Amino acid sequence: MSACDLAIAGAGPAGSTLALALSGLGLRIILIDPRAPGATPIGRRTLALSASSCKIFEALGLWPELLSSASPIEQIHVSEAGHSGMTRLRSGESSRGAFGYTLASDRLEIALQGRLSEAHGVEQLQARVSGFETSSGGVQLSLSGDGPATLQAERVVAADGSESTLRQLAGIPVQRYDYGQIAIAAEVVMGGPQSGIAYERFHREGPVALLPIVSGVGEARFGLVWTATPDEAERLLALPNAAFEAALNARFGGRFPGLKLTAGSRVSFPLSGLKAERLTAPGLLLVANAAQTLHPVAGQGLNLGLRDVAVLADLIAGAVRQGESPGSPTLGQAYEAARKRDRNRIAGSSRGLVQLFGAEPGPVVAGRNLGLHLMTLLPPLRHAFARYGMGLGRRVSRMERGLAP
Numbered sequence: 562m563s564a565c566d567l568a569i570a571g572a573g574p575a576g577s578t579l580a581l582a583l584s585g586l587g588l589r590i591i592l593i594d595p596r597a598p599g600a601t602p603i604g605r606r607t608l609a610l611s612a613s614s615c616k617i618f619e620a621l622g623l624w625p626e627l628l629s630s631a632s633p634i635e636q637i638h639v640s641e642a643g644h645s646g647m648t649r650l651r652s653g654e655s656s657r658g659a660f661g662y663t664l665a666s667d668r669l670e671i672a673l674q675g676r677l678s679e680a681h682g683v684e685q686l687q688a689r690v691s692g693f694e695t696s697s698g699g700v701q702l703s704l705s706g707d708g709p710a711t712l713q714a715e716r717v718v719a720a721d722g723s724e725s726t727l728r729q730l731a732g733i734p735v736q737r738y739d740y741g742q743i744a745i746a747a748e749v750v751m752g753g754p755q756s757g758i759a760y761e762r763f764h765r766e767g768p769v770a771l772l773p774i775v776s777g778v779g780e781a782r783f784g785l786v787w788t789a790t791p792d793e794a795e796r797l798l799a800l801p802n803a804a805f806e807a808a809l810n811a812r813f814g815g816r817f818p819g820l821k822l823t824a825g826s827r828v829s830f831p832l833s834g835l836k837a838e839r840l841t842a843p844g845l846l847l848v849a850n851a852a853q854t855l856h857p858v859a860g861q862g863l864n865l866g867l868r869d870v871a872v873l874a875d876l877i878a879g880a881v882r883q884g885e886s887p888g889s890p891t892l893g894q895a896y897e898a899a900r901k902r903d904r905n906r907i908a909g910s911s912r913g914l915v916q917l918f919g920a921e922p923g924p925v926v927a928g929r930n931l932g933l934h935l936m937t938l939l940p941p942l943r944h945a946f947a948r949y950g951m952g953l954g955r956r957v958s959r960m961e962r963g964l965a966p
Contacts, residue, residue: 565589567877567887568702568714570690570727572596575849575866576720577673581621582874582966584680586881591684591712592677593704598685599674602667604828606746607772607784609634609759609860611661614867619963623672630668632775633659635757642764642812659757661864663772663784686712690721693730693845699888700844715888718846718873723835725851731842738834740856742767743794745787746830748774748823749809755781762813766790769812770860782823785809786857794829832856836908840900841893848873852900853908865907871960872899878966 567583569576572594580592610618610631618624637650637660650660677683692703699715719727728735749771760771760783767788774782787809789797797805802822810817836853840846849866873896880892959966 563591563709563711564713565591565684566715567591567718568593568700568712568716569718569720570594570702570725571720571722571849571851572598572677572685573720573722573849574669574673574863575870576718577677578617578621578867579718579720579848579870579874580683581623581673581676581680582870582960583877584683585965586682586878588682588881588887589684590682591686591714593686593688593690593702593712595687595689595706597687599678602670604666605825606666607748607774607786608664608666608669608863609661609772610664611861611864612659613871613957613961614864615662616963617867617871617960620871620960620965621676623676626672627664627669628662630775631662631664632755632773633757634661634663634759634773635659636759638758638760640760640762640814642762642814660759663759663774665774690726690730693717693727695843714844715886716846716877716892717844718848719851720848720870721851723833723850723854725847727845728837728847728851731845733842733845733847734838735835736838738856740832740834741790742788742832742856743791743829744832744857745785745789745794745797745827747785747787747827748825749783749785749806749820750823751781751783751817751821752779752819753781754779760813760816764812766793769809770857771813772860787812788832788857791831798827798829834908836904840897844888846873846893846896853904855908861907865904868903868958868961869900871958871966872896874960874966875958 566588567590569580569590570593572592576592580590583590615624618627677685686708688704688706688708690702691705694701698713700717702712702714702717704710704712717727719725721727755773757773759773762769767790769787771783771785774784787797797808800808806820806822810820834854834856837847840852848869850862852869853865855862855865876892876895876899877887880887880889
């Protein structure tokens with residue numbers, strides 16, 4: 562049987578970031594993932610990193626490397642199809658710089674893997690977790706793979722995604738939300754220089770967003786996330802490129818007549834959400850999608866998960882420096898309490914936006930448009946909305962200030 566201080570299941574952005582954040586503390590950390598370490602990233606999505614997430618990667622020393630492939634979000638244009646309400650948020654109205662940055666998911670994975678290969682005290686193990694038992698010595702994991710059949714850990718962190726095996730083995734119940742929508746993701750280009758503007762347009766069948774990404778000279782490149790009903794998504798995916806481009810331009814009210822799909826196929830995935838009823842079980846802590854999975858309407862899912870990681874890294878680092886074990890029961894209690902308000906606020910507001918912009922009664926439509934007009938007219942309201950998107954407006958962890966935990 563192999564043993565470690567901390568086992569992390571899942572080597573995605575959340576699990577990898579946590580392992581790196583804790584790698585200098587003298588702990589033995591085992592990062593478990595079915596994929597081989599350094600495997601070629603699967604797929605490519607456009608990620609929207611909030612200002613606080615950028616600071617987390619700065620704390621790891623990764624931000625200079627990521628910045629070379631990132632594109633700043635300096636303006637956010639929000640509108641609703643068929644109505645006059647709209648607002649434009651400008652980062653220049655505050656002293657905090659860009660709202661955030663966009664980054665291709667494969668660039669983030671490559672950067673994290675490169676750093677993990679050099680991280681002190683972190684071992685990567687290609688395996689699947691198949692069993693979970695607690696004992697006086699901590700947690701025993703049963704593994705299937707080429708390595709050890711069992712692993713003893715003082716504490717286990719589940720960063721293994723929405724259908725977390727560990728969360729299910731620990732019997733932590735979840736609330737599930739079926740949005741009845743499909744997301745279509747692609748990359749598109751337009752003529753002209755990149756403007757740093759992100760566009761989100763709401764429609765009764767779901768929002769559509771264009772996120773600016775690093776582009777060549779003379780073109781503006783965007784990551785597209787188009788949310789639609791299953792029937793509409795099936796129709797859109799079957800369209801030839803030219804017809805799809807025309808439909809997308811029409812969805813934005815004819816704003817982008819020169820829009821073109823880049824090479825590569827459109828991909829789609831069903832949208833559902835969940836929220837674990839608690840973040841802890843004996844010997845186990847949940848982070849990121851294992852704890853909550855959000856609708857992409859406001860681009861907050863990854864950012865909320867990284868804040869889980871940053872807070873947990875602070876707590877584990879503080880416990881270790883005080884001579885405590887990562888398995889201390891008080892650490893789990895502190896983590897649950899520290900994450901309650903932020904996750905309730907973001908998960909609730911994400912669901913609320915989906916419901917608000919999917920409702921059709923006249924008073925609701927009028928209220929939505931009034932809200933967008935008021936944000937245009939009232940700078941304090943715009944600033945409050947912007948701070949929400951940047952992950953600010955609350956007590957932040959050390960990593961969200963760019964500091965090591």
